[in-house]
Amino acid sequence: MRPAVAAAPVPVPPRRTGVLLAIACAAQFIAVLDASIVNVALPPMQESLGLSPTGLQWVVSSYALTFAGFLLLGGRVGDLFGRKRAFVVGLGLFAAASLAAGLAQEGWQVVAARFVQGLGGAVLVPTTLSLVAAGSPDARAKARALSLLTAAAASGSALGGVIGGLLTGLLSWRWVFFVNVPLGVALVLAALWALPGRPPGHVRGRLDVPGSVTVTVATAALVGAVILGEERGWTSAATLGCLSLAVASAALFVLVERRAEEPVVPLDVFGVRSVTVANGLSALVGGLLPTTMFFLALYLQRVLGMDPLQAGLALTPGAVGIALGARGASRWMAVLGPRRSYVLGALVAAGSLAWLSGIDVEGRYAVDVLVPLTLAMAGFGASGLPLTVTAMSGLPPERTGLASGLLNTSRQVGSAVGLAALVSLASAVAARHGGADDATALTSGFGTAFLVGAGLLVVASVLARALPARRPRHHED
DSSP states (O other), X not given: OOOOOOOOOOOOOHHHHHHHHHHHHHHHHHHHHTTTTTTTTHHHHHHHHTOOHHHHHHHHHHHHHHHHHTHHHHHHHHHHHOHHHHHHHHHHHHHHHHXXXXXXXXXXXXXXXXXXXHHHHHHHHHHHHHHHHHHOSSHXXXXXXXXXXXXXXXXHHHSHHHHHHHHHHHTOTTHHHHTHHHHHHHHHHHHHHHSOOOOTTOOOOOOOHHXXXXXXXXXXXXXXXXXXXXXXXXXXXXXXXXXXXXXXXXXXXXXXXHHOSSOSSOGGGXXXXXXXXXXXXXXXHTTHHHHHHHHHHHIIIIXXXXXXXXXXXXXXXXXXXXXXXXXXXXXXXXXXXXXXXXXXXXXXXXXXXXXHTTOOTTOOIIIIIIHHHHHHHHHHHHHHHHHHHHHHHTSOGGGHHHHHHHHHHHHHHHHHHHHHHHHHHHHHHHHHTTOTTSHHHXXXXXXXXXXXXXXXXXXXXXXXXXXXSSOOOSSOO
């Protein structure tokens, strides 16, 4: 393997440091937001475009498929060809696809645009993380910046239903896509002015096409198998075919990377304990935040009788909890270290999900939803930052895009698998107690899923003993 050419990052003028962070947080927010913002808009979209139930599923799934599938490739593109260039191209692609989705006159046009949106997001998200990590002058500033970026990403996941409900209720379903266009244009202009260009002696190399193709196919096939398993059954030919393709592609990827001169994912990164453990924990519990919001959105509407706009507003405190948790973690990590900080956040989230498991058909919003929701989101925000800092600090500057791509891939795959598994569990429990049309049975299914989620977080807090007690330092910050 030819050694990478490393150089110090281009210094960011002090007056632009805050602008760079604001741009990165805004881009991270809208890219993650788009994974869930369409959920509330699906019924009017179906009526307007004549989409079948399967078509509706693919409006949601198409974004997740390309977003998760291309994250590693997106992170590597930023490392090789310049983060500013990758950011602008990814954001431009995302905004253009959003415009196409909003203007769609046929269902297939929305699905096709969502595939392209996911591709743009896959370049954008790891690039924002690596830009912030590379642009922070010291370890403390980096922790603060990453805490804000973590909060922005988690808030995007939590507020999808809220913003989707507001835009659909006040304007139309098309605005869940149109809103990205002016935001994208503004962020592109700001990025051209504020983001540092390629430094002298920037990492140079070639894109590992065979490795990029095999890892993308493996990831996309795994996510596709999860989507099809939920839609058609886990023993269907399509699901088993995707799983077989995922396994075969993953095996081929390992073979290709062992021989590649400049691999897209150098296998030696998995020898760095901090990177491997952070990604493993992220995959294990990555689905719990979106699952919590998904179940609560259904509970508020189908059990407590709220309309989409009311339910969206009722879930808003979750974003406040995430921001507070991530911000708090950036302060106490210096004292507690990543391991204890993660365990603290995970246990707060576990206790809150156990609280939510007690919801019933006579539930009171303030006691049964508001308080545990806010605490759960605070726990997720607090536990997310230690994993981000650990994974990003374990690799040198020229590999920050790779580290970001790995972490986001583990989160997205964990999110897809976790959501599908817990939804299947909740549906099975509801079916045994009277079916999905019965409020008591539905609530029982939600409660069981929340309790299992709490158990996963407890397991994760035990496995977190493998995290470093202090932030790993592969290089000087």
